[in-house]
Amino acid sequence: MADATTEPLLTPTIDSDGAPFWEYAAQGELRIQACGAPACGELRFPPRPCCPHCQSFDSEWRRMTGRGRIWSYVRPHPPLLPAYAAQAPYNAIVVELTDAPRIRLVGNLVAAPDAPLNSVDPDRLRIGAKVQVAFTDVDGIAMPRWLLERP
Numbered sequence: 487m488a489d490a491t492t493e494p495l496l497t498p499t500i501d502s503d504g505a506p507f508w509e510y511a512a513q514g515e516l517r518i519q520a521c522g523a524p525a526c527g528e529l530r531f532p533p534r535p536c537c538p539h540c541q542s543f544d545s546e547w548r549r550m551t552g553r554g555r556i557w558s559y560v561r562p563h564p565p566l567l568p569a570y571a572a573q574a575p576y577n578a579i580v581v582e583l584t585d586a587p588r589i590r591l592v593g594n595l596v597a598a599p600d601a602p603l604n605s606v607d608p609d610r611l612r613i614g615a616k617v618q619v620a621f622t623d624v625d626g627i628a629m630p631r632w633l634l635e636r637p
Contacts, residue, residue, distance in 0.1 A: 493569040497627050503533040506547050511628040516619050517547040518589055531589045552619035553635070554581040557590055559611050576603035577611055581619075581632055596620075596631045610634065 500508050503519075510517040521528045521537035522544030528537060529548065536543055558580040562570070570576065576594065583589045597605035599620040616635040621628040 493567075494625050495569050496567070497625050497629070500627075503535055507533055508627060510547060510549075511621055511630060514621055514628070516550045516552045516630065518550055518583070518586055520546050520548045522546045529586045529589055531591070550583055551585050553584040554591075554617055554619075554632075555584070556580070556595070556611065556613055556615045556617060556632075557582040558613065559595070561608055561611070570603070573603040575608060577606065577608065579611070579617075579632060581617055591630065593619075593630050593632050596633065597637070598633070599631055606634070 498504070498508070507517065507519070518529050518531055519533040521530070521540060521542055523537065523540050523542035526537055526540040526542060528539045530538065533545075535545075537545070556579050560578050561575045562578065563575055564571075579593060579595050581591050581593065583591070594603045595606045595611065595617065596603065599622040617632040618635050619630050620633050622631055623629070
């Protein structure tokens with residue numbers, strides 16, 4: 487059994503529907519899947535093969551500004567997984583995207599893209615705080631993290 491110092495942080499399982507999201511993230515872009523049907527165009531996340539609004543299988547990936555606001559957050563105590571113990575207490579936030587308010591992404595609020603998960607003072611967590619996406623490499627995957635727009 488691995489100890490907390492060697493156990494990796496969680497990374498996503500990348501399937502064929504979500505692969506483009508991670509490919510764009512590796513390029514530093516936040517893109518969200520949209521229905522490709524001309525009469526629909528609804529954004530959807532998580533990615534899936536069929537539009538839940540019109541049932542079209544056509545899709546495209548739209549570039550987002552990467553801006554949003556904290557919609558919700560938690561601070562796990564104690565950490566549930568050993569790999570996270572050294573960073574506790576850390577935060578997990580839900581971000582509502584500015585240019586797609588029905589789309590919400592989960593991540594961590596950090597002081598810099600490569601900063602530890604506990605790098606932001608917990609007192610700075612506020613519902614409605616404006617954030618900007620940043621990407622950092624975690625075990626070969628460009629993970630979206632969030633920075634306060636006004637540090």
